[in-house]
């Protein structure tokens with residue numbers, strides 16, 4: 291017996307934001323918009339507020355105190371704004387950080403502190419039992435797919451560690467994919483976030499588990515990214531490609547409920563130690579990780595998967611001699627500055643990084659099992 295879960299309602303295309311406002315009018319009175327200062331400055335929070343406040347509309351308070359790596363204090367301040375203003379719903383506006391923060395504010399609005407007791411690694415999900423306010427997610431990047439995800443990551447004050455909070459009901463009620471909200475992303479962020487979505491699709495597809503729905507979604511996500519990411523990168527105002535990348539990001543996150551793999555385990559310590567953008571970290575490591583797989587004796591199931599992705603590169607006119615070379619070439623088109631040495635990673639720390647990567651749980655579902663030495667070899671190859 292297996293259980294398959296698929297995401298929330300997705301409103302897609304220009305006009306989605308207004309459609310959300312219409313849909314929730316009469317159901318909610320006062321929304322807390324959880325976002326960050328950059329998005330307020332870019333005018334995106336005002337755009338959302340205006341859509342909500344259209345005649346007969348909904349009150350909105352903006353909380354822009356989310357850090358790029360959200361901390362416990364962000365949740366506390368957001369919760370204070372939520373309660374202090376008598377809010378009855380949440381909107382997460384932004385990339386992964388406001389999404390994470392809003393999800394955690396959502397359950398803390400209905401549960402007593404301290405936050406640490408809800409740590410997923412300690413079985414805290416079982417304490418999330420009360421009815422929670424509605425949450426609507428409006429992504430402004432196309433990468434994490436957090437708008438269809440069920441967890442939030444917050445750095446706890448006491449431990450200083452990134453801590454996962456998870457519950458199936460933390461998935462937003464409605465995700466709003468309005469392409470023009472991502473049109474202002476600069477090319478290097480478009481590339482890095484898009485490559486994160488690509489890595490989600492690829493690693494999820496590679497996971498050796500029975501999930502034909504997720505596999506189909508992951509392959510179509512890869513096809514969309516190969517076609518549209520170079521266009522969104524070169525021509526940011528192309529809303530067709532911006533929209534396709536929003537879908538692909540949501541598809542990647544939908545697919546990776548199957549699991550991820552070694553590339554995410556290798557990428558996480560780079561961001562933790564050197565603050566490397568998560569998508570860029572994936573980009574720097576993925577070609578070397580695929581080359582590592584290509585050099586291993588793979589069973590037929592795994593071989594077919596690598597060949598299938600290489601076929602998708604072929605269909606997009608982007609195939610090189612091997613899958614790792616196809617990926618490297620694709621990322622080069624997207625301006626990825628390869629080489630860990632070019633990103634403030636000291637060569638002497640590769641050993642330590644490989645230990646951190648080995649302790650990361652993502653590689654548990656890698657297409658083949660990996661040892662610490664394997665991870666070290668990939669870091670060296672990517673250096």
Ligand SMILES: [Zn+2]
Nearest residue numbers: 486490554568
């Ligand atoms: Zn990722």
